[in-house]
Amino acid sequence: MRIEIIGSGVVGLSCAAVFAELGHDVTIISQSKGPDDSCCSWWAGGMLAPWCEMESAEPLIGELGVESMEFWSRFSSGHYIQRGTLVVAPARDLPDLKRFGRRTENWKKVSAEEISELEPALAGRFQSGLFYPSEAHFDPRKILQALEDFLRNKAVHFQYNRSLEDADLQTPTEADFRIDCRGLAAQKELPDLRGVKGEMVLIQSDEIQLNRPIRLLHPRIPLYVVPRDNGVFMIGATMIENEERSRASVRSILELLSAAYALHPGFGEAEILEIGVDARPAFPDNLPAIIQAGSTIYVNGMYRHGYLAAPAVAALTADLIMQGYPSVREDRKSLISIGHNSRGPQRCASV
Numbered sequence: 643m644r645i646e647i648i649g650s651g652v653v654g655l656s657c658a659a660v661f662a663e664l665g666h667d668v669t670i671i672s673q674s675k676g677p678d679d680s681c682c683s684w685w686a687g688g689m690l691a692p693w694c695e696m697e698s699a700e701p702l703i704g705e706l707g708v709e710s711m712e713f714w715s716r717f718s719s720g721h722y723i724q725r726g727t728l729v730v731a732p733a734r735d736l737p738d739l740k741r742f743g744r745r746t747e748n749w750k751k752v753s754a755e756e757i758s759e760l761e762p763a764l765a766g767r768f769q770s771g772l773f774y775p776s777e778a779h780f781d782p783r784k785i786l787q788a789l790e791d792f793l794r795n796k797a798v799h800f801q802y803n804r805s806l807e808d809a810d811l812q813t814p815t816e817a818d819f820r821i822d823c824r825g826l827a828a829q830k831e832l833p834d835l836r837g838v839k840g841e842m843v844l845i846q847s848d849e850i851q852l853n854r855p856i857r858l859l860h861p862r863i864p865l866y867v868v869p870r871d872n873g874v875f876m877i878g879a880t881m882i883e884n885e886e887r888s889r890a891s892v893r894s895i896l897e898l899l900s901a902a903y904a905l906h907p908g909f910g911e912a913e914i915l916e917i918g919v920d921a922r923p924a925f926p927d928n929l930p931a932i933i934q935a936g937s938t939i940y941v942n943g944m945y946r947h948g949y950l951a952a953p954a955v956a957a958l959t960a961d962l963i964m965q966g967y968p969s970v971r972e973d974r975k976s977l978i979s980i981g982h983n984s985r986g987p988q989r990c991a992s993v
C-alpha cells in the first residue's frame with residue numbers, strides 16, 4: 643500500500659515507522675527542514691512516564707504508554723534510559739506526595755536514605771519520595787533523528803521543506819491513504835483541537851548529576867527536571883490554556899527556574915542554554931484521536947503524551963487501515979472517529 647504521511651513530529655515519524663515495518667511504501671511530507679525546532683516534538687521533556695501520568699490522565703493513556711515503551715526500547719537503543727522516575731516534595735507539601743501516590747501505581751515509597759542512594763546530589767534534601775522504577779526517558783531530539791535514520795534505512799521517502807496548503811489538502815492523494823499528522827496546524831480541519839502552551843528551559847551545570855527524571859511537587863508548577871548528556875538538564879514545563887507558540891513569559895521562566903533552585907540550590911549557578919515554547923495539540927478530553935474522513939486519517943491530539951503514546955496510537959491507526967474498524971480492540975474504539983457522526987467520541991463534527 644502507498645501511505646502518505648503529512649508531518650514529521652513524533653506522531654508522523656511513529657506512524658511512518660509502523661507502516662514501514664509492515665512493508666508499505668511510505669512518503670513523509672513536512673514543512674520542517676528535518677528534525678527541527680519548528681515542531682512541538684522538539685521541545686518535549688522526553689519522559690516516558692505512564693504511571694506518573696496517571697495522576698492526571700485517563701487510565702487508557704497509561705496503557706498506551708506501557709505499550710509504546712516496547713517500541714521505544716527497540717527503536718532508540720543507546721538513547722533509551724530506563725532508570726525510573728523519582729517524585730519528591732518539600733516537607734510542607736508532603737500531603738501532595740501522598741495524594742500523588744494514591745492516584746498512581748507501580749511505585750515504592752523511598753526514605754531520605756534511599757533517595758540519597760538513588761540520587762546522591764539530592765542527599766539530605768527530601769524526607770521521603772515515590773520511586774517509579776519502570777519508567778524511562780530519552781532526549782527527544784536524538785530520538786527524532788534516530789527515527790529518521792531508521793526510516794531512511796527502510797527506504798521511506800522524505801519531502802522536507804514542503805508545506806501542504808489548503809488546496810493540496812483538498813486534492814485527493816494519489817496514495818492509498820493520507821495520514822495527517824500536522825499537530826496544531828490541522829486546527830482548521832479539526833476545530834475542536836486547541837493548543838496548551840508549554841514553556842521549558844535548558845540549562846547546563848557541571849556541579850549537579852542526576853540519574854533520572856525528578857518530579858518536584860509544587861503548588862503552582864509541578865516541575866520536572868530531566869537529565870541529558872553533558873550536564874544538560876531540561877526543566878519543564880508550564881501548562882497554560884493558550885495557543886501562543888513563541889513567547890515565554892518572565893513569570894513562567896521565573897517559576898520554572900525557582901522551582902529548579904528549590905530542588906537543588908546548585909542550579910543557581912547553572913548556565914541557561916535555551917528557553918523554548920510550543921503549544922501541545924489537544925482535544926477537549928485531552929485524549930488522542932484517530933479520525934477517518936475517506937482516505938484521509940487524522941492522527942492528532944497527543945496533548946502532553948506525544949512521546950509517551952504515539953507508537954501505540956500509530957499501531958492502532960495501522961490496525962484501522964489494515965483490518966477495519968470492527969476488528970479494532972473494543973477498549974480502543976473510543977479513540978477512533980469515522981466521518982461526521984462518528985462511532986467514537988464526536989470530537990470532530992466538521993470532518
Ligand SMILES: Cc1cc2nc3c(=O)[nH]c(=O)nc-3n(C[C@H](O)[C@H](O)[C@H](O)COP(=O)(O)OP(=O)(O)OC[C@H]3O[C@@H](n4cnc5c(N)ncnc54)[C@H](O)[C@@H]3O)c2cc1C
Nearest residue numbers: 649650651653673682683687688689806825840948949950
Ligand atoms: C514543553 C513541552 C514538554 C513536553 N514534554 C513531553 C514529554 O516529556 N513526554 C511526552 O510524551 N510528551 C511531551 N510533550 C508533548 C509532545 O511534545 C506533543 O504531544 C507532541 O510533540 C505532538 O506531536 P505531533 O507530531 O502531533 O506535532 P508536531 O511535533 O508539532 O509535528 C507536526 C508536524 O507537522 C508539520 N506540518 C505542520 N503543518 C504542515 C503543512 N501544512 N504541511 C506539511 N507539514 C506540516 C510540522 O512541520 C511538523 O513536522 C511536551 C510538549 C511541550 C510543549
